[in-house]
Amino acid sequence: MTDFQPIGIVHSSLQTKGAPPIQSSFSQAAGTIEIFPRYLEGLRDIGQFTHLIVLYHFHQSDSQALSEKPLVDGNANHGIFATRHFNRPNPIGISYVALTGIEDGNLSVLGLDILNGTPVLDIKPYIPAFDVIPGAGSGWVTEKHVAQIRAAGAGSISGPAGGNTR
Amino acid sequence: MTDFQPIGIVHSSLQTKGAPPIQSSFSQAAGTIEIFPRYLEGLRDIGQFTHLIVLYHFHQSDSQALSEKPLVDGNANHGIFATRHFNRPNPIGISYVALTGIEDGNLSVLGLDILNGTPVLDIKPYIPAFDVIPGAGSGWVTEKHVAQIRAAGAGSISGPAGGNTR
Numbered sequence: 001m002t003d004f005q006p007i008g009i010v011h012s013s014l015q016t017k018g019a020p021p022i023q024s025s026f027s028q029a030a031g032t033i034e035i036f037p038r039y040l041e042g043l044r045d046i047g048q049f050t051h052l053i054v055l056y057h058f059h060q061s062d063s064q065a066l067s068e069k070p071l072v073d074g075n076a077n078h079g080i081f082a083t084r085h086f087n088r089p090n091p092i093g094i095s096y097v098a099l100t101g102i103e104d105g106n107l108s109v110l111g112l113d114i115l116n117g118t119p120v121l122d123i124k125p126y127i128p129a130f131d132v133i134p135g136a137g138s139g140w141v142t143e144k145h146v147a148q149i150r151a152a153g154a155g156s157i158s159g160p161a162g163g164n165t166r
Numbered sequence: 167m168t169d170f171q172p173i174g175i176v177h178s179s180l181q182t183k184g185a186p187p188i189q190s191s192f193s194q195a196a197g198t199i200e201i202f203p204r205y206l207e208g209l210r211d212i213g214q215f216t217h218l219i220v221l222y223h224f225h226q227s228d229s230q231a232l233s234e235k236p237l238v239d240g241n242a243n244h245g246i247f248a249t250r251h252f253n254r255p256n257p258i259g260i261s262y263v264a265l266t267g268i269e270d271g272n273l274s275v276l277g278l279d280i281l282n283g284t285p286v287l288d289i290k291p292y293i294p295a296f297d298v299i300p301g302a303g304s305g306w307v308t309e310k311h312v313a314q315i316r317a318a319g320a321g322s323i324s325g326p327a328g329g330n331t332r
Contacts, residue, residue: 003169004170004256004258005255005256007255007256023295023296024296025295025296025297025298025299035247039232039247039255041232041233041245042232042233042245042246042247042248042255043245043247043248044233044244044245044248045244045245045248045305045306046245046247046248046305048248048303048305048306049248049303049304049305050301050302050303050305051299051302051303052247053260055221055256055258055260066205066207066208067207067208067210078210078211079207079208079209079210079211079212080208081201081205081208081209081212081218081288081289081290081291082208082209082210082211082212082214082215082291083290083291084290084291084293084296088288089171089173089205089208089288090170090171090173090221090287090288092170092221092258092287092288094219094221094260094290096297096299121256121258122247122254122255122256122258123247124247124249124250124260125247125248125249125250125305125307126299126302127250127302127304127305127307128299128302128303128304129189129191129304129307129312129315130189130190130191130250131191131262131297131298131299131302132191132297132298132299133191133217133262133292133294133297133298135216136216136217136292136293136294136297137214137215137216137217137294138215138293138294138295139211139214139215139216139291139293140211140214141291141293141295146295149295
């Protein structure tokens, strides 16, 4: 099918995949998303939005697993489409970041849970009327799991131990 | 970069791209997402979730535009990364659907705003703790725009006039 080409690259302090797992909503990490020159025109008006959806290539995904054990769920194994793990048949990640500034093609963002050097596939505006689903459930993800991930995200500001989105 | 292969296909009543634009959060349309046999194991536990994130190929995208006029914003033109339009450098769409049933590899869903025959790239669980961003703004998307899209979505149950996500 269509050959997707990166539109940019992530510059972050997250160097190593693996534990602890974090999610962008709990990350305090600042970084930059560099959009390549040929796509700069596409950024017009993006500064009107507070948050962006980032789609990216999990370039350090090492298998196309059909089931995985998310780190936050002990030894429990789930079908890959019931997890956010990066070892997926199509290793595409989704994260949300807060946009704090733009200078040329460099988007300054907060809430990064994306590894340094990750190829970016798309940027879309986060629009609450479209993206917030009132009353959605959480499946196997309990309050305890969320608390673990929140704690891991709080630690992400300090350095290289952060993991990619699980 | 990685060559992405479809994991499934969308069966919906939406046959024609274009007006009216809709968003899955306002669509009443029912349909099926067929996951191909080799990926069935990946669906385990997915029934625990009420809503799914669907990533798909905007296969009827006809240009890699850097700016577009979203139908809901009159003649206003915005940078493509400040819109949800399908004519994007990497034509990847994101929609949310309510999961109402599973039979083998067929996911029965509500809230489809995806064209019939669309190749599916990934399914992820929608998890409010990760995916709801409290206090996010809406940029150029005003209440008036949202009302227009809501009205278009309400009409989507009746037939083929639905458009793809913009």
